[in-house]
Amino acid sequence: xxxxxxxxxxxxxxxxxxxxxxxxxxxxxxxxxxxxxxxxxxxxxxxxxxxxxxxxxxxxxxxxxxxxxxxxxxxxxxxxxxxxxxxxxxxxxxxxxxxxxxxxxxxxxxxxxxxxxxxxxxxxxxxxxxxxxxxxxxxxxxxxxxxxxxxxxxxxxxxxxxxxxxxxxxxxxxxxxxxxxxxxxxxxxxxxxxxxxxxxxxxxxxxxxxxxxxxxxxxxxxxxxxxxxxxxxxxxxxxxxxxxxxxxxxxxx
Amino acid sequence: xxxxxxxxxxxxxxxxxxxxxxxxxxxxxxxxxxxxxxxxxxxxxxxxxxxxxxxxxxxxxxxxxxxxxxxxxxxxxxxxxxxxxxxxxxxxxxxxxxxxxxxxxxxxxxxxxxxxxxxxxxxxxxxxxxxxxxxxxxxxxxxxxxxxxxxxxxxxxxxxxxxxxxxxxxxxxxxxxxxxxxxxxxxxxxxxxxxxxxxxxxxxxxxxxxxxxxxxxxxxxxxxxxxxxxxxxxxxxxxxxxxxxxxxxxxxxxxxxxxxxxxxxxxxxxxxxxxxxxxxxxxxxxxxxxxxxxxxxxxxxxxxxxxxxx
Numbered sequence: 001x002x003x004x005x006x007x008x009x010x011x012x013x014x015x016x017x018x019x020x021x022x023x024x025x026x027x028x029x030x031x032x033x034x035x036x037x038x039x040x041x042x043x044x045x046x047x048x049x050x051x052x053x054x055x056x057x058x059x060x061x062x063x064x065x066x067x068x069x070x071x072x073x074x075x076x077x078x079x080x081x082x083x084x085x086x087x088x089x090x091x092x093x094x095x096x097x098x099x100x101x102x103x104x105x106x107x108x109x110x111x112x113x114x115x116x117x118x119x120x121x122x123x124x125x126x127x128x129x130x131x132x133x134x135x136x137x138x139x140x141x142x143x144x145x146x147x148x149x150x151x152x153x154x155x156x157x158x159x160x161x162x163x164x165x166x167x168x169x170x171x172x173x174x175x176x177x178x179x180x181x182x183x184x185x186x187x188x189x190x191x192x193x194x195x196x197x198x199x200x201x202x203x204x205x206x207x208x209x210x211x212x213x214x215x216x217x218x219x220x221x222x223x224x225x226x227x228x229x230x231x232x233x234x235x236x237x238x239x240x241x242x243x244x245x246x247x248x249x250x251x252x253x
Numbered sequence: 254x255x256x257x258x259x260x261x262x263x264x265x266x267x268x269x270x271x272x273x274x275x276x277x278x279x280x281x282x283x284x285x286x287x288x289x290x291x292x293x294x295x296x297x298x299x300x301x302x303x304x305x306x307x308x309x310x311x312x313x314x315x316x317x318x319x320x321x322x323x324x325x326x327x328x329x330x331x332x333x334x335x336x337x338x339x340x341x342x343x344x345x346x347x348x349x350x351x352x353x354x355x356x357x358x359x360x361x362x363x364x365x366x367x368x369x370x371x372x373x374x375x376x377x378x379x380x381x382x383x384x385x386x387x388x389x390x391x392x393x394x395x396x397x398x399x400x401x402x403x404x405x406x407x408x409x410x411x412x413x414x415x416x417x418x419x420x421x422x423x424x425x426x427x428x429x430x431x432x433x434x435x436x437x438x439x440x441x442x443x444x445x446x447x448x449x450x451x452x453x454x455x456x457x458x459x460x461x462x463x464x465x466x467x468x469x470x471x472x473x474x475x476x477x478x479x480x481x482x483x484x485x486x487x488x489x490x491x492x493x494x495x496x497x498x499x500x501x502x503x504x505x506x507x508x509x510x511x512x513x514x515x516x517x518x519x520x521x522x523x524x525x526x527x528x529x530x531x532x533x534x535x536x537x538x539x540x541x542x543x544x545x546x547x548x549x550x551x552x553x554x555x556x557x558x559x560x561x562x563x
Contacts (some may be wrong), residue, residue, distance in 0.1 A: 051448055052447070052448075053447070072447065072452075073448050074448075074449075074450050074453070076445075076448050076451060077448060080292070083448050085445075089442055091438060091442065098434070102438050102449065105434075106435075106450035106451050107450060108447040124431075163449070164449070164450055195427055253359055
């Protein structure tokens with residue numbers, strides 16, 4: 001079976017800084033693939049290239065067998081790639097509900113939405129409510145997104161990413177800033193999401209990563225140090241030296 | 254309770270409707286001019302305030318509307334129901350071409366390229382004999398509406414009033430549709446909207462064309478007011494005036510364009526009688542409004558006792 005996402009030889013430099021050096025990575029359908037690595041390893045830049053916000057200098061990105069390396073972000077979104085951001089990028093003055101509505105509406109044809117009356121926005125209420133229910137934010141739907149707590153913003157980011165019913169979710173530290181309970185609930189949610197979509201997960205919470213990941217890759221200084229199933233990667237001596245040990249986490253064996 | 258915004262809009266239109274009842278033709282003409290420039294600035298505010306596209310060449314569409322009216326007048330067609338929709342359509346067509354080329358850029362480059370297109374049209378109009386070169390094109394008389402003469406200042410005033418109200422209501426309505434919300438979202442955070450699946454350029458182009466069409470109608474009306482289509486209508490100073498009106502009125506407020514036009518045109522009339530250097534007084538007024546008004550006159554009027562505007 002062909003992989004859902006196949007990245008070959010992806011390179012990106014900013015000036016003299018090689019942020020990604022010939023990165024190869026595959027994500028299978030309905031799997032959670034964790035991408036870990038120390039700060040500055042190039043994880044966010046890698047996600048931005050997959051989403052289409054940054055153009056790679058070299059390499060190819062295949063999504064479901066199609067070369068999407070040159071496609072703009074919105075075309076990739078329509079193919080089924082959704083993204084959440086490390087720093088939540090919401091519309092702070094709009095309500096939580098309206099933020100999600102904007103995401104839901106993106107999936108409908110734009111020409112149709114031009115003619116739709118203001119009352120037509122009501123049609124979006126049901127899918128919006130369902131998404132907010134899913135991330136446990138339904139009780140906050142009427143407040144402006146700008147005053148949400150940090151963990152709640154991450155949930156809203158997730159709801160917006162899910163609005164397009166994506167086949168591949170690119171999640172940049174979805175657990176950052178969440179309390180223990182919120183974090184557990186989100187891990188459970190991501191676990192269930194596996195049925196609908198593959199997830200490429202950038203996350204620093206090692207426990208969550210090992211609980212969720214079907215496969216993982218370790219990115220250090222822009223290079224993939226190791227890739228494979230979590231127990232194998234965990235035992236890799238290079239990985240232990242380069243990442244797991246320095247982060248202060250001793251991997252449970 | 255009626256929203257404060259609607260009360261303010263209602264009052265503005267009540268005042269504009271009352272002018273011919275109490276004033277001489279001179280004042281009616283002044284109020285008509287305010288409404289026409291307000292309408293032209295409304296088209297620009299749709300671009301700047303909702304679409305986030307700062308065009309410094311919006312007079313292009315004002316001039317195009319005026320020249321359409323001028324050319325029709327020269328060939329003896331004076332039915333507004335033909336002239337005005339044509340002005341809207343031609344301005345929209347130019348908007349599609351200029352917009353799709355300009356929207357390959359953003360920010361300062363966008364400002365410069367819109368300016369360049371408008372100046373290009375200015376020099377074409379000022380040098381083409383068919384367009385009257387620097388003399389422009391005179392209209393033999395005002396357009397009629399469905400056969401009724403609009404020769405009396407009062408009749409023309411009320412027609413302009415209705416067109417302005419209609420354009421304002423339509424713009425306001427569009428801003429609240431899913432389409433308008435998407436354009437607004439792109440103004441706030443373009444990469445985010447792209448990641449959600451919106452093609453930012455298509456939405457911005459649609460907004461650009463709409464703004465061009467509204468200002469094109471205003472152009473046809475200004476040619477009717479002055480019975481003249483002049484290269485000045487296309488000049489970058491007119492673009493600047495429209496931007497000043499939008500900023501004075503309150504960027505993105507839409508109805509503020511009428512307020513901005515009122516203040517600018519009344520100040521110009523009053524101050525020009527006192528001194529030739531009236532711009533020296535206008536400048537500080539403009540700075541004061543921008544610094545202390547929050548978001549222009551609209552922001553000032555809608556300000557709540559404690560802080561934020563709505």
